[in-house]
Amino acid sequence: MKADGSARTPGPVAVGTWSGGRFMRFGEPIDDERFIGLVAPGGGIDTVITADVYGTGDADAMLGRALAGVPRASVCVVGAVGHDFYAGERNGAKGFPRFTDPALRGPADYAGYLRMATERSLERCGIDSFDLLLLHNPDRTGYTSEVVWEGMAALRDAGLTHAIGVAPGPANGFTLDVIDCLERFGELIDWAMVILNPLEPWPGELCLDAAAVAGVRVITRVVDHGGLFWDDLRPGSELVPGDHRSFRPAGWIEAGLERIEPMRTIARRAGLTPIQLACQWNLAHPAVACAAPTLIQEVGRGVRSIEDKRAELAALPAEIRLSDEDVDEIRRLGDNTGCMALKGASPAHEGEDLPDRWVLDERLVEVAARWRIDPERDLTMVGT
Numbered sequence: 004m005k006a007d008g009s010a011r012t013p014g015p016v017a018v019g020t021w022s023g024g025r026f027m028r029f030g031e032p033i034d035d036e037r038f039i040g041l042v043a044p045g046g047g048i049d050t051v052i053t054a055d056v057y058g059t060g061d062a063d064a065m066l067g068r069a070l071a072g073v074p075r076a077s078v079c080v081v082g083a084v085g086h087d088f089y090a091g092e093r094n095g096a097k098g099f100p101r102f103t104d105p106a107l108r109g110p111a112d113y114a115g116y117l118r119m120a121t122e123r124s125l126e127r128c129g130i131d132s133f134d135l136l137l138l139h140n141p142d143r144t145g146y147t148s149e150v151v152w153e154g155m156a157a158l159r160d161a162g163l164t165h166a167i168g169v170a171p172g173p174a175n176g177f178t179l180d181v182i183d184c185l186e187r188f189g190e191l192i193d194w195a196m197v198i199l200n201p202l203e204p205w206p207g208e209l210c211l212d213a214a215a216v217a218g219v220r221v222i223t224r225v226v227d228h229g230g231l232f233w234d235d236l237r238p239g240s241e242l243v244p245g246d247h248r249s250f251r252p253a254g255w256i257e258a259g260l261e262r263i264e265p266m267r268t269i270a271r272r273a274g275l276t277p278i279q280l281a282c283q284w285n286l287a288h289p290a291v292a293c294a295a296p297t298l299i300q301e302v303g304r305g306v307r308s309i310e311d312k313r314a315e316l317a318a319l320p321a322e323i324r325l326s327d328e329d330v331d332e333i334r335r336l337g338d339n340t341g342c343m344a345l346k347g348a349s350p351a352h353e354g355e356d357l358p359d360r361w362v363l364d365e366r367l368v369e370v371a372a373r374w375r376i377d378p379e380r381d382l383t384m385v386g387t
Contacts (some may be wrong), residue, residue, distance in 0.1 A: 005218070006193045007381035010134045010165030011079035011220055013194070013293040015286060016316050017050035018042055020066055022298035023309060028247045030230070030299035033309060035065070041298060041309060043069040045080035047317030052222070052295055054083035054139050055124040056099060063127035070129055080130060081222075083170055084120040101358060103144040103151065110353075114154035121163050134195055136164035140172050143361050146180040152188040168194030168219070174359070176345030178206045178382060181365045182213040182374060189217030199223040199291070200232070201266060201284045201337040202259055206345060208288070208334075210378060215290040223285045226296035231259045232281040233299065235307045243302055265336055273324035274329035276315055280325075280333075287323050287330045294319075341385030350378040 023041050024032040033041070042051050042065070053066050060161060063082075065135045070078065080344040090107055091100040100107060102116045121136060138145055138155060144171070145151050155167045163276050169184055171177035175198050185192060195214055199207035203225065230236050238257045242248060248255075270280040282294040296316065325333070344351065346359045348367045356362070363378055371378050 006159065006166035010132075011049075011076070012166070013079050013081060014048070014050045015293060015321070016048055016282060016319055017052050017079075017081070017222065017293050017295040018048055018313065018316075019052040019224070019295050020054070020057055020062040023245075024300060025065070026062045027149075027297075028243070028245050029297055030246065031243055031302050033145060035068075037309065038065055039069045042066055044073055046314065048313065049077060050081065050293065050295075052081040052083070053124075053128065054086075055120055055127075056086035056088055056139065057207075059088045060127050062309060063124050067127055067129035067158050067201065068131075075130060079134045080128065081135045081137065082121070082124050082128070082133040082164070083137040083139035084117060084124060085141060085145065087116065087120075089120070097358070099143060101140070101142045103142055103148070110148065110150040113148070113150050113155055117151075117154045118161070121158050125163065132162055133164040135166045135168060137168045137170040137194070137196060139170050142358050143180070143356055146177075146184040147170075147187065149187075152191050156191045164382040166193035168192055168196065168222075170196035171347070172196075172198065172224075174338050174346045175203065175343060176206065176349070176382075177347035178209045178345070179363070179370050179376070179378070180212045180347045183367060183370045185217040185373050186370065187211075189219060192217070192219050194220050195223060196222040196224060198225045198252070199285050199288075200226045200228045200281050200332045202228040202231070202262060203339050204334050204337055205340040205342070206382065209374070209381065211288050212292040213374060219290070220292040221288075221290045222293040222295055223291055224295045224297075225280060226285055226294045227299075228259060228281070229255070230297065230299045230301065231256065231263060232278040232296070233307065233312055234277045235301055235305070236260070238383075240301065241303050261325060266333055269325070269329050269333060273329070275320070275324060278312075279314060279319050282316070282319050282325055283325050284330060284333050286317065287325050298368070317318055340381075341383065344384045345382055347360055349382065351383055367385060
């Protein structure tokens with residue numbers, strides 16, 4: 004049984020607590036006051052997304068400060084659980100293990116963990132229930148385990164959340180895993196979150212039809228493509244030490260700006276800024292209902308304030324101003340097919356399953372065939 008629709012649902016744009024550089028290293032970290040102003044509802048943005056693992060609970064607590072005194076019915080709060088920082092040990096940049104790690108617990112304890120983590124997250128946020136709770140960055144077990152999704156559904160039944168969903172990541176990929184998860188548990192799942200923007204139509208677009216068929220709405224993240232669509236990164240722009248974007252290949256800023264340039268003509272014709280173009284391109288896909296870019300306080304001279312970026316996002320026109328031809332042309336200009344090795348089920352992976360990569364089994368081959376996806380053609384890095 005899916006959510007009854009009585010709670011608030013994510014709006015067309017959202018702010019995540021990964022913004023502002025406090026809990027995910029994007030740009031310059033902002034201070035408490037600015038961060039609270041960034042994530043507090045109002046000013047045209049009433050959907051905020053958090054995850055319990057950000058700052059090992061500190062992001063939740065900061066959101067709780069932002070929500071203090073705010074009428075609960077005026078905000079849509081999206082939470083996420085799945086990384087076990089209670090019993091697990093951090094593995095460097097790979098972060099904390101998933102709660103389904105067999106070294107931590109077996110299936111009999113999945114539901115108990117999910118309830119504990121959700122209750123603790125709600126307590127830090129200062130609210131009684133989430134409007135939507137996402138399974139955060141699942142491993143293979145998270146995508147396929149009936150016990151996991153029964154545990155997630157039990158949280159909805161208990162009133163701890165009004166809707167549930169799946170949030171793959173943090174890297175690009177997991178395409179067949181998401182589709183398979185929706186085929187298995189689509190009657191339970193209300194929402195999914197995927198990476199999508201005009202410079203990264205691949206592979207996110209490949210799972211949107213399956214979401215639409217399952218009646219699952221989609222939140223899209225990384226809409227800004229590492230900040231490029233905010234239009235204050237320039238060739239040679241400085242990134243702070245440890246910035247999360249440092250994993251991108253050398254020259255990504257210059258290459259991305261070059262591909263954005265012809266999109267500006269479409270944006271001007273539609274009366275949209277570059278980030279508004281990116282949001283509207285995402286929202287033009289029938290399954291997509293929410294765009295959640297990362298708001299980044301860049302460093303250096305001539306950069307925009309994060310408050311200015313929030314206001315621009317809030318001013319996104321409600322009507323889609325892009326024609327079908329515009330959507331197709333933007334996709335062509337930003338086509339990134341085969342630009343990277345994808346996470347999740349992969350025809351290139353051999354050997355034992357890893358937490359974020361595993362073999363393409365017979366069931367997933369059948370899933371691919373049903374959705375006209377050729378794994379060797381559509382899910383591999385060019386040249387591999």
